[in-house]
Amino acid sequence: MEVDNQIVGKTESFLFLAGDEGLSVRQLMALTEQSEEQMLAIIGQLKNSYEQRQDSGLTLKLFGGSYRLVTKAEYADDIKKLLENSSPKSITQASLEVLAIIAYQQPVTRVEIDDLRGVKSEGPIHTLISNGLIMEKGRLEGSGRAILYGTTDLFLDRFGLASLSDLPPLMHNDEEDVGDTDLFMTQFQEAFEVDNNGGGNHS
Incomplete structure (x- = not known):
């Protein structure tokens, strides 16, 4: 089946913007106004193009019903080396909140x-x-199969922890909810003396 290259490019841009959430065939059909047959042909062309190109480090993979742009397996060691050896990047307050949670x-x-x-x-x-501090840890069962996130070994290294059991306990009283972001942030920052330059006590 002949496919419209402009639609192929549009599909690629949607997949890029979706990031690690990915997009299902039906979502892509709705976004591009294509039939299922047309969408599968477009996905197939994109996938073949990535796999055949030696000058691209990306490929297209299906995870739990959603297509995602990912790095090729042959570059895994190089990517790991980059994440482990790169200097810490700036961590914003918002990123720190998410990391604490x-x-x-x-x-x-x-x-x-x-x-x-x-x-x-x-x-x-x-x-x-991108900083290598969190990663996908699986997906929830059931419809949607939402991605589950967890911290990485690099997170432990950056904050000087041997394991997650070394995380300081979150203390709260009747007037404080463990789900409160302020509580997370205050204790997380105090425990690791984190500043907005991206370093922990181990940087």
Whole structure:
């Protein structure tokens, strides 16, 4: 089946913007106004193009019913080396809030993080993933199969922890809710002396 290259490019841009959430065939059909047959042909062309190109480090994979743009497996060691050896990047207050919530509540979904913060968390989540501090830890069962996030070994290293059991306990009384972002932030920052330069006590 002949496909419209402009629609292929549009599909690629939607997949890029969706990030690690990915998009299902039906979502892509709605966004591009294509039939299922046309959409599958477009996805197939994109996937083949990525796999055949030696000058691209990306490919298209299906995870739990959603298509995602991911890095090719042959570059895994190089990417790991970059994440481990790169200097710490600036961590904004928003990213720090999300990191604190994930550290104590993991595995946790983006929706749960959003509920705790009261605002959307896509940006901070992408920042933390790019810094190698959090990663996908699986998916919820049932419809939607939301991504579960957790911290990485690099997170432990950055904050001088041997394991997650070394996280300081969150103390709260009858007037404080463990789900309160201010409580997370205050104790998380005090425990690790984190500042907005991105360093913990181990940087």
